[in-house]
Amino acid sequence: MKILHVCETIIGGTGSYLAELVPHQVTKYGIENVSLLVPDSHLQYIDPKILSSGIQIATFRRPRRLSGAFMLARRYLQVLKSVKPDIVHAHSSIAGAVVRVARGFTKARIIFCAHGWSMDMTGTPRTRKLAELVERGLAIFPDQIIVISSHELGRALKLGIPFSRLSLVPNGIDATAPAVEPAAWVDDRIKVLYAGRFDYQKGVDVLIEAVRGLDDKLSVRLVGDNAVSRNVLPEPLPDCIVKLGWLDRNGVTAQMKSCDVLVVPSRWEGFGLVAIEAMRLSKPVIVSAVGGLQEIVDHGKYGYLVEAENVAQLHERLRTLDKASLKEMGAIGYQRFASTYTADRMVRQIDAVYAGRSLPETDVA
Template sequence: DVYTRLTDPNLPEVTQFDEHARVIHIPAGDIGPMDKNKVLNHMPEFVCRVRQYAREHGITYDFVHSHYWLSAWAGGLLASRWNAPHIVTFHTLARLKNRADIGPTETEERAEIEARVLRTADAIIASSEHERAAMVELYGANGSSIHVIPPGIDLALFRPVDREEARARLGLNGDRVILAAGRIDPIKGFDTLLDATALLGKRDKTRLVLIGGSKGDADLGALERRAADLGIGDRVTFVGAVPQRELPAYYSAADVCVVPSRYESFGLVAAEALACGTPVIASKVGGLPSIVRDHENGLLVPWRRPEAFAESIELVLDNQSLHRRLTREARRSVAHLSWERTARDTIALYRSVGLASSPAVVCGCHA
């Protein structure tokens, strides 16, 4: 069972998405999107309603696996009430985000919650060795309770598509395509990529395609204005959000995928692009170097350096021998990141803390 806070009054209480898996929407506070720090005020109500739902339906759980810091707060309390082990995956950490210095800082209250959970959880899953080391260095976590299990990717979905066919379908015929994708957030570093694109000058038929965000998004609007101010508005296509099933066509259509993030615990976009056979240029931060191997399947660049990104993009676009070598290595370099392996390693961890393959609860009220 996956418990999450109800954000849409039109959603059913329970959504069954597989024979043995379902999402249960729990009302807590006003129904609708809410700032993550305000959601924290409603976590006690969330916990009470989850316990009430389980009690009324006669459900017992053998463990709790929570994701992100808000859910970790709720999951820890639920696990203690149910006398069940607590496993946590944070995905992102306040002190790491604050160290990236990308604007409004995460609250110390959030950092203290993360520190407490790191001390009390039965097991922690880190997405990379870098994240594991950061938990120890910045939070004083016990390294022996932290297990590195990279998030998996669907290798059946993310696979190479014929490039010319993909470009024809997406209307990108004749262009050299630089692709970027992700949540529109300052931590993703898309401003750096726009600056780098401007430094490329008036290269013939070279286009930046940026996937993510939606109309009315303030951060997306800021990027659109920046592109116009830099004089590259006609060479940048803001696609908006794209269904996951369509992403392989975009990755395959690209000559290179750029991940200019200021921090990534793992780097899912980089892994998906490589699985589609597309070389990646990425910031040398966080977990990205565990995926992008410099001059093997892509290039690593110092973060926040538009000049370095521009130079690397030119190198990959102009050096056909290098491009062929990076492309050849791309997919096989992420063959170990399958969903099946991630599931197998996660189940092994569940069993290592004394669990059978019995009902589980996952808390997902994240932000």
């Protein structure tokens, strides 16, 4: 079986998703049978686990998102001819649109994973309605649509996409975290970590506003940078905040090992992979009550929930944190991760989707 992954971006959750999936596929199907198509400007962000697997990586130019879509389409048709895949697995909205519209150019089985529906993005009612119409129209082209949370499944069903065309495969990561030493972070204050893109969707600006006035209580580190949006961070930053820029997987893990709590203040989210990465390390999470994030913490049972974009509520949650409670919540969160969100379960389910087998209900987290 030959597999081609098509990505509009490799930064963030999609890259982490593929870092778990690709090495497994190389082992199962052979190094010559797994390929990846990504923007040339994102090569530096490809996870070392993918690079070390030795798979073929093709690239396309992506100077801007819209013009990049046309360049992706042209390059995709070229790669189809050379690779001749049996499976094309498209990741996220633009790559998904390109692959689905070009359905007639290949006999491969087409798999699409939105990694967060476009119609969940904050915007005008007209914009969201247009996104719904587009997703509904494109849904007829793939052989199967992988949804990564029950929230995504529900949204798809509301669009009228038949249940038989949907496969619920929640994200998963390796049960064992990278073996790295905790980052140096000596501070008596509560150590708060944000790790992700500095884009509007991710709500890092909400966190920044929420920590104002808490300099004596919190030490905050921001890992990441802009990927899609620009000028998201309000200035000046509170004194308690330090920006670290992009870090590789080991660097992020080292910061997580040293923090007291991870905050995921997203405005919308299909899943929220960074939350389970923290839970794997027994680190508690504070997440927005949106999309798959609220499922991960089971509506507050395994982590703290706050209303999206509610600066005052997040401020109050941060203000009242204490290290003893955080440690207790972290232990509870680890149990949630270990029972539900491991990569072994995820890759097994994706293998079944590729093969056209239905997923047993007992095998769905």
